[in-house]
Amino acid sequence: MRAPSGPDVAVGDVLLSVENVSLSFGGVKAVSDVSFDIRKGEIRAIIGPNGAGKTSMLNIINGFYQPQQGRINFKGETRSKMRPHDAAYGGIARTFQNVALFRGMTVLDNIMAGRTLKMHKNFFWQLLRFGPALTEEVEHRHRVEQIIDFLKIQEIRRTPVGRLPYGLQKRVELGRALATEPDLLLLDEPMAGMNIEEKEDMSRFVLDVNDHYGTTIALIEHDMGVVMDLSDRVVVLDHGIKIADGTPDEIKTDRGVIDAYLGVAH
C-alpha cells in the first residue's frame, strides 16, 4: 500500500557540513578537499569503490580522525575538528563495519550501554540502585524496551550477543546507536554480509528509524539497489576525491561515477 518512496519527514536545514576537508596518513591521501552537507531528516548515502575514503569520512564526522585541513560545521557550530565526546554529546551515533558489541553481555545490556550518556546520577548513586538512581534506571529501561519493541528483538532480550547470528547482531548494534537518541546516525555498511531477506529487514528498519524517530541518517553501503531505494541524496567518493553529489537518479547517469565503478579505457 505504501509506496517505498522514502521518508516523509520534512527535509530541512543543513545539520552538518564538511568544507574542504583533507586527511592524510603520511603520504597517503585518504580524503582530499571534500565538501558536502547533510540536511535534517534526510537519508544521505556515501558510496564509492574500495579505498575511496568513505569510512575515513565517517571517522572524521564523529571525531575519530582529525583532518589536517578544512572545517566541520555541526548544528551551526564551526570547528576545525570533531572530538569523539563532542560528537557523542552533540547527538552523533554510529554503527561499525565490523560489529562492535560487548559479546559476553546480553542484548538488553548492550542497548542499555547506549544510554550511558543520558545517565545523570553518578557511578556511586548507580551502584546503590536506590531512590532517584532507581527512578532514572527505570526510565532508561523503558526507553530501551521501546527500542527492543521497535526492532522486534524481544525473544533475544536476555541472550548474550556472542550467540546471535550476524544479521541480528547488526540489528542490536543499530539498537544501541538508537539508544543514544541521536540527531545524526552514521551507519557503516549496515547490510554487509547479509542475505536478501536480512537486507530487506534492515532496509525497513532504516526507513522506519528515519520515519518514526525523524533521525537524520548517513550511510555507507555497497549494494547499489539498497542505496538507490533508501537514500534521498548520494555523495560519491573515489580516491579520496568527491566526484559526484546528487539524487540517486542523477548519480545513476553520471559519467564520472560510471567510469569510477567500471573503469576507463586509457
Place this chain on the structure above:
Amino acid sequence: MASIAAAPADTFPKLLIRNADLYGTRPAMRQKDLGIWQTWTWSQVADIVRAYAVGLNRLGLKRGETIAIIGANRPKLYWSVMASQMLGAVPVPVYADAVADELAFVLAHAEVRFAAVEDQEQIDKIQSVIERLPKLEEMVYDETRGLRDYDHSHLHPIDDIIAEGRKALGGDPAVGAWLDAEIAAGKGSDPSIILYTSGTTGASKGVMLTCERSIKAVTDTVKFDKLNEHDVALAYLPLAWVGDHYLNYAQGLVAGFCMACPENADTAMADLREIGPSFYFAPPRTLEVLLTRVMIRMEDAGFLMRTMFHYFIGVARRYGEPILNGQPVPLTGRLLYWIGNILVYGPLKNTLGFSRVRVAYTAGEAVGPDLFTFYRSIGLNLKQLYGQTEAFLYVTAQPDGEIYSDTVGPAIPNVDIRIAEDGEVQFKSPGMFSGYFKDDAKTAEVMTPDGFVKTGDAGYFDEKTGHLKIIDRSKDVGKLNDGALFPPKYIENKLKFYPNIREVVAYGDKRDYAAVMINIDLTAVGSWAERNNVVYGSYQELAGHPLVYDMIAKHVAEVNRSLAQDKVMASSQIKRFLILHKELDADDGELTRTQKVRRGFIADRYGTLVKALYDGSKEADISTEVTFEDGRKGTISARVKIRDMKTEPAAGTIGKAA
C-alpha cells in the same frame, strides 16, 4: 449491572459482567508489553469492553452482523470478540497466518462488514484481496506501527474506538442504560461465534456455536478439572482455533481465571516460564520439541550433571507415574523420587514453565508412549482429550488417575458417544454446533437423524479401561478378509514411535492378514550401525542388512504383542514385513508435502513388493524410477527380503498377558 448478574448468565457478555462483580479486583488478562507484564482486572476488562462495544456500535456494528478477528493472541483482539458479542454481533476469528486467498474466502463467506486486525501485515493482506470483499467496510487495528501513511477513512485504531466509547458513556447516562439493555437482550440461543475449520479435509466450513450450549459445555469441563478464579493459562495457540477459544477464552470467562498473552509468538516459551500457568495445553509436537531440547542440553552438560540427570530420570520412569496416579510405591522409591524432585524434576519443570501446572492436556494426534510417560514421570499431570470444532472441543477426556498413553478417555459428563456399525465415532454433546454457516447440505451430511454428530474418526471402547480409542480416519479403516477391523494408521503410528523407524506403510484391507513396508531412519540406524560395527556403503545396503532386519523384527514383535493385548486389534497383527530399499520421498510423490504416506500410490508403485508380501515369497525384485533433487531421473533396482513374523494369541485366550 447487579441486576444482570442476578439472572443466570447464558451469554459471554453476561459472564463478563458477573465476573466483574464477583472477581472485580482479580486479574483477568495479562500481556507482556515493553518487557513488563501488564495486568487488567475483571472490572477493568468489563469497563474497556463496554466502552469498546459502544465505540463499535457508533462505527455501525449491529446485532446479528459478523466481524472478522484476525491476528495473534492479544488482549485487544480478545476484547474485540467480547465487545462484538456484547452487541449481539458474531465474531469470526481467522488464522493469522492464513494466506490472502484463504482469508478472502472466509471473509467473503462470512459476509463480514467489519474486521478487527492486529497490524499492518493483516491490513495489507486484506487490501490485496479487497476486490473480493465488496461487503467489507471498516477495519480496526491494534498495532499502529507502519500505518501512518495509510488512508484512514476506513481504518481506525482500536484505542480510538475505545476512547470514543468511553467519552460517550461518560457524557450520557442513557448510553450506559442502552448498553445494559443490549447485554440483557442477548439470548442463550443466539449464535456466539463462527469458527472456521482449518480446511485440511476440503474447503473450510464455518462452524456456528451458540452462547448457551457453549457455556453449558464449558461449565462441565471447568467442573471436571476443578478450575477456578485462581488458575492461570497462557494463550499461545492460534486465536482462531477452537482449542484456544474454548480452553482460554470460554473457560476463562466461566471459571474467572486469568488468561496471559505472550509478548509475541517467538517469546512464548520464555513467557510460559515467567507466567507459570496452572492450566496448560500443548500438541504432541510441541512436547516433543521441548523434550528434544532438554535432551540436547543435557548432552552438553558436565559429567556429574549428566549422570545425575539420567539416574533420576530412571528413578522417575520406575516410580513417577505410580506416584502421580496414587498407586502404592515402596518407601525407597518414594524417597528416591523425593530426592530426584529436589535435584532434577523440580528445576527441570521450572525451566520448562511447568512448576505450577495442575492440569495439562495434549491432543490432536497420536502421542508416543515414551514421550507421554516422560512428562508424567517428572510429575506433570498430562492427560489426553479428544474433541472437534463441531463439539466445541471436548468429546472425551481422561480423568485424574486414569491415564493411558493410547486412549483418549471416557466421555466427558453429559456427552453421549456411540460407535456406528462401520466403527465411526458419533457423539451428542451439550456444546455441539448448531450447523455450518450457510451450508445446510454439509450440516445434514454430518448429522444423524437422531441428532448425533458424525466425527469421521474410527474408534472403539477399550474393554479394560472403558476409554475411547481413536484409531484412524474412518474412511481409511478397512477390513481383513475374516471381517476384522484393520486401521492402517494405528499400526503405522505404533511402529513409528520407534526412533529407528521413519515411515511405515501398512496393508491389509481386503486381504488375509496385515503386512507392512518399513523405511528405516538413516540417522538413528546409522548411528546404531556405527556403535555396533555394522559396515555399510549405502542406504540400500544398510536397509537390507540382516542385523537391521533382526532389530526391526524385534520392534514388530513388540508391536504385535501390544496389538494382541487388545481384542479388537488382535487380528491386525503384522504377519510379514519388508524394509524398503529407498527412502519414501515427496519428490517421487510417495509422501504428501506434509510428510504423510500416500498409501494407494505406493501400492501401485511397489506393486511387485506388495504382491510378494502376500504370495509367500522370501524375496522380490523391484526397480523404481527416482527423481533426484536436481530433477534428473534414474532407476534403483534391488532385491528386497521379506521376513515372516510370529503372531501372538489374542489376550482373551490366554488370560492376562505379561
